[in-house]
Amino acid sequence: MTRRLLALACFALALAVLSLVWMRRDDGGRASLTVYCAAGLKKPVEAVAEAYRKEFGVEVNLQYGGTGTLLSQIEVAKRGDLFIAADDGSLADAEKRKLVAEALPLVMQRPVVAVKAGNPLKIRDLADLGRDDVRLALANPEAASISKVSRRLLGGEWERLAAKAVVMKPTVTELAADLQLGAIDAAIVWDAVVKQFDGLGAVELAELSSHRENASCAVLSVCQDPVAALRFARYLAAPDRGGRIFAEHGFTPAGGDPWTEKPSLVLYSGGVNRLAIEPVLKEFADREGVDLTTVYNGCGILCASMKAMGDTANPKFPDVYYACDVCFVPPVAEQFPEAVLLTETAIVIAVPEGNPAGIQTLSDLARGGLRVGLCNAEQSTLGFMTNAMLRQTGLLESVRKNVVVEVPTADFLVNQMRAGSLDAIVVYEVNVAPHPDHFDMIRLPEEFSKAVQPFAVRADSPNARLAGRLLGFLRSRSAVFEAAGFRWRGDGAAVPSDQLDVPPWLKQ
Secondary structure: OHHHHHHHHHHHHHHHHHHHHHHHHHOOOOOEEEEEEEHHHHHHHHHHHHHHHHHHOOEEEEEEEOHHHHHHHHHHHOOOOEEEEOOHHHHHHHHHOOOEEEEEEEEEEOEEEEEEOOOOOOOOOHHHHOOOOOOEEEEOOOOOHHHHHHHHHHOHHHHHHHHHOOEEEOOHHHHHHHHHHOOOOEEEEEHHHHHOOOOEEEEOOHHHHOOOEEEEEEEEOOOOOHHHHHHHHHHHHOOOOHHHHHHHOOOEEOOOOOOOOOOEEEEEEEHHHHHHHHHHHHHHHHHHOOEEEEEEEOHHHHHHHHHHHOOOOOOOOOOEEEOOOHHHOHHHOOOOOEEEEEEEEEEEEEEEOOOOOOOOOHHHHHOOOOOEEEEOOOOOHHHHHHHHHHHHOOOHHHHHOOEEEEEOOHHHHHHHHHOOOOOEEEEEHHHHOOOOOOEEEEEOOHHHHEEEEEEEEOOOOOOHHHHHHHHHHHHOOHHHHHHOOOEEOOOOOOEEHHHOOOOHHHOO
């Protein structure tokens, strides 16, 4: 009998374990999420979490506090999924301490002076806050971001106010509650906090209220399930989900991608970039839990394809365009009005190891009897740049007499040379650098040979925020590009497409 009871108990335990596993699989991999949230955003975040639970069955465990206090808790606990910071500075601090990864802006906030409705004490400016009849309260700048921001904006005036304050509280919500109860007369808080408490009003000071801060949701570095965490973060930021609830609570949404359970991105990429980005793109798609469709081809073909679609209403129109050189951004500048210069490589002449034909310069490609391979000038950036280089140096006609093959991308040329059917090819340095035992490289003058790869997000992409996180992800993997032979340039700001530095001889 004892054995039978033991067997039944083991069976029941196994069923319980299986049910837990099944539950975890149903909700996207986790039964719950742990979110550290700045206290001033408590009401809307609670409402969004409840809506998310009803829609997807995922419990969101929320821990509230001052932003600075939460950061300390995260650093000590080393567990959790998301951190909602009240200001940009605290988020930057979290990034500096390597506590967070991706971040999604949720709302914009302004510091204001909270007073009783109707402003019975007629507080108008900073001087009024120092009056003897005004009981001023502040948040602790070590615990709450509102005072850290205010201290920075006010400079020496902050110290005067801090010395006069009757109390310092850990969070803005405690300040607002005290004001509502009549325990104090004024407090510096975020504008949206005032709107969440009946009987309060806001006084806008020029020294404070013109300043804007983003409250953002960031994935913690210790998060064990970024797919589930990012899914909720997207829900928080989506205008038709969390954004609507934030607005109902008096916040100004920062804007996010429209909600979809599994977003998708279409990326067009020039063939040369494939050498580095393919594994990084897979890593990004797996982390975000999204569908990422990548089309690799010559940039001439990619631009022609975009032109053929007519406009961006076509669902196949790319959200992201990663060209082989800046000269192939102007044809689609209307759709991609700015670009970040990510990488750089050089155009070279590649010959079989040992250079049996003794090729030393571009003009040597015109020697009789050579079998030369080029990329097609209409289909690819490399072909277009090579053609322009030959025309600029007066070698176009003489070299073209030796061209026996023209292809859309350089990998075809590399394969044909390895097969022994070509004597020289014009390709990117990164195409042949991985094969030093098979090829020698002849470098060309830099003014003709430099190719810079720009990354651009479509202006009206419904998933522009997701595409922006892809850019951030690529930037965090610069070592992958350098290992593939590219020179990294991706830390600069975006450049308007009509201001890209395209040499005159490459303008289309």
